[in-house]
Amino acid sequence: MRQYKSFRLFKGKISFLMDSRAVAITAVLMILTVAMIVGSTALGDMKINPLTIIHVLFGGGTELERLVVLDFRMPRIIVALFVGMSLAVAGGILQGIIRNPLASPDIIGITGGAGAFVVGFLAIFSTETDNTLTVSIGWLPVAAFIGATITAFLVYLLAWRGGVSPVRLVLIGIGISALMQAFTTMVMILGPIYRASQANIWITGTVNGSSWEDVAVLVPWAVLLLIVALMSARKVNVQELGDDLAAGIGSRVQLQRFFLLLVSTGLVGIAVAFAGGIGFVGLMAPHMARRLVGSAFGALLPASAFIGGMLVLLADLIGRTVFLPLEIPAGVFTAAIGAPYFIYLLFRTRNI
Amino acid sequence: MTIQNNKNKLVCLIFASIILILFMGMGIVLGYTNTSINTVIHAFTDFNGSNEHIIIREVRLTRSFIASAVGACLAMAGVIMQSLTKNPLASPSILGVNAGAGFAVVVAVTFFNISNLQAFSWISFTGAAVAAVSVYIIGTAGREGLTPMKLTLAGAAMAALFASFTKGLLVLNEAALEQVLFWLAGSVAGRDLEILTSVLPYMVVGWVIAIFIAPKMNVLSMGDDLATGLGLKTGLLKLIAGLVVIFLAGSAVAVAGPVGFIGIIIPHIARKIIGVDHRWLIPFSGLLGGILLVAADIGARYVMMPQEVPVGVMTAVIGTPFFIFIARRGFDQ
Numbered sequence: 001m002r003q004y005k006s007f008r009l010f011k012g013k014i015s016f017l018m019d020s021r022a023v024a025i026t027a028v029l030m031i032l033t034v035a036m037i038v039g040s041t042a043l044g045d046m047k048i049n050p051l052t053i054i055h056v057l058f059g060g061g062t063e064l065e066r067l068v069v070l071d072f073r074m075p076r077i078i079v080a081l082f083v084g085m086s087l088a089v090a091g092g093i094l095q096g097i098i099r100n101p102l103a104s105p106d107i108i109g110i111t112g113g114a115g116a117f118v119v120g121f122l123a124i125f126s127t128e129t130d131n132t133l134t135v136s137i138g139w140l141p142v143a144a145f146i147g148a149t150i151t152a153f154l155v156y157l158l159a160w161r162g163g164v165s166p167v168r169l170v171l172i173g174i175g176i177s178a179l180m181q182a183f184t185t186m187v188m189i190l191g192p193i194y195r196a197s198q199a200n201i202w203i204t205g206t207v208n209g210s211s212w213e214d215v216a217v218l219v220p221w222a223v224l225l226l227i228v229a230l231m232s233a234r235k236v237n238v239q240e241l242g243d244d245l246a247a248g249i250g251s252r253v254q255l256q257r258f259f260l261l262l263v264s265t266g267l268v269g270i271a272v273a274f275a276g277g278i279g280f281v282g283l284m285a286p287h288m289a290r291r292l293v294g295s296a297f298g299a300l301l302p303a304s305a306f307i308g309g310m311l312v313l314l315a316d317l318i319g320r321t322v323f324l325p326l327e328i329p330a331g332v333f334t335a336a337i338g339a340p341y342f343i344y345l346l347f348r349t350r351n352i
Numbered sequence: 353m354t355i356q357n358n359k360n361k362l363v364c365l366i367f368a369s370i371i372l373i374l375f376m377g378m379g380i381v382l383g384y385t386n387t388s389i390n391t392v393i394h395a396f397t398d399f400n401g402s403n404e405h406i407i408i409r410e411v412r413l414t415r416s417f418i419a420s421a422v423g424a425c426l427a428m429a430g431v432i433m434q435s436l437t438k439n440p441l442a443s444p445s446i447l448g449v450n451a452g453a454g455f456a457v458v459v460a461v462t463f464f465n466i467s468n469l470q471a472f473s474w475i476s477f478t479g480a481a482v483a484a485v486s487v488y489i490i491g492t493a494g495r496e497g498l499t500p501m502k503l504t505l506a507g508a509a510m511a512a513l514f515a516s517f518t519k520g521l522l523v524l525n526e527a528a529l530e531q532v533l534f535w536l537a538g539s540v541a542g543r544d545l546e547i548l549t550s551v552l553p554y555m556v557v558g559w560v561i562a563i564f565i566a567p568k569m570n571v572l573s574m575g576d577d578l579a580t581g582l583g584l585k586t587g588l589l590k591l592i593a594g595l596v597v598i599f600l601a602g603s604a605v606a607v608a609g610p611v612g613f614i615g616i617i618i619p620h621i622a623r624k625i626i627g628v629d630h631r632w633l634i635p636f637s638g639l640l641g642g643i644l645l646v647a648a649d650i651g652a653r654y655v656m657m658p659q660e661v662p663v664g665v666m667t668a669v670i671g672t673p674f675f676i677f678i679a680r681r682g683f684d685q
Contacts, residue, residue: 335513
């Protein structure tokens, strides 16, 4: 018999139910994430003792250690962590409101839209003779974010017909996503190969070269949106019941759906802006979490967040260490490490 | 807007066949080299070895056949996948067919320096089959056999896995990217008739079995428990349906590369027009799929003449507006 714990804060404005096993598992996931952050900081071309890292964080260490830890590794680790968390939580929410296990930021066109804007950006602002841009590469995240939001709104508007039904939303999302990918492919094929290659790295997704400036923009937004998402867990639970039942128990179905879509679009938008089209996390992290903590969103969203964060972190760690001196984009490994684990989970929990 | 009685459905089916033949004819007449219907007729009745005649007989005729066959395969496989997984978002690529084929081709290019389309054909078929079989096995593992949910999730995970291997190899090897980028976008251009004829038996077997199992798919779509209660051997039917998808989608990807989109949208469009009865839905989807791909192939020649656009791009450009129109008309649940 499981023991449930209920959390009610602010006179029930925020409330969710977690069983104690889920709380324990989430705690374990959190500890694992922290361990992975430390481990990831320690590993790389230059190995650093974890104790030295703590020393460095409090202002000690040699010049070189400070440079490697603070300037090279910490920013990309933080970016990887928050990108993974954002994608996973956005995916979880989308699966809840669309009520389909295949729903993910990719399938409803948000990632595809960002990708289309990014290749468009690279094509418009690159010089024809060599591999340089006429404007700062710092505008690339802006282009990605704009692409993601515009596409999301376009899908929402096209799906609106006296309300938005989940099936219509996702089908129109697939259509728009296909159009965006068609555009991306066109630009890649028509342009010179170095541009295709550059775009391909972006589409695969990488956190290479993240700086503290990126962190300063990404983290506040990610934290804000993640908290909002977590506070809305109850709404996702209700959405998952279906429109009639949700309306029957007094929820404003369309308004909440719009709000939740807005939150997940924001999460995906900032994630793709800084890390490109990292796949798999948004689709599979929620499924992994579901097999560990069950499907109530109060427990599911935090667990997905940690799993997503760890996936991207680990993928980036492998990408920058295993194939030295080559740097492989993190997006290559998210599925490579996530899929086997997911298939193991699929084997283990057979009753679904 | 869905057609109700069988007579009208038959009319609809015949109408679609006529449109398909018409489009195939247009595919033979239209293109960069200027030809008229008369030239086409002469090319077959009174062949004189001129450039136009050769293009018509060797290039465009082949392309029309390939496009219609591939389109039909993908659409029919899509219907079966959506019924099998009970998921409107499923498509042949959910069985890992495209990802497996793409991976096999990229491996061949990277490690064995293979670069001709003939070789790509059987390599991609093998890759597609291996991926699909592994997805099927993973989806079947466990006590209650193949459930729609497990198949879907196993397929999505395996497809992502293969796609990530492909991406990894392409990021490491820029030269391979250049070689396979066009193949990965899907195209029906530049294929010899032999590529089609070598997989045609699989396609035909797939079509025949797909139509043969259609009545049983109707029963299966009521749910596993009900279907079993009505005396259907669900395990066997799912196995056959899975094999049909491998045959159809595998040979499609072998001929044209991974052409997405048709397998996912055509079933929806067909269902809106002709209803959910698989006996009508499967052949009708096949015809619609053929029409869309032939039309896309013609479009691909004209958009940026003389350069050709990958047909995968054109299917999205032509198909999406129509699909959105259809999607907006229905699915209110």
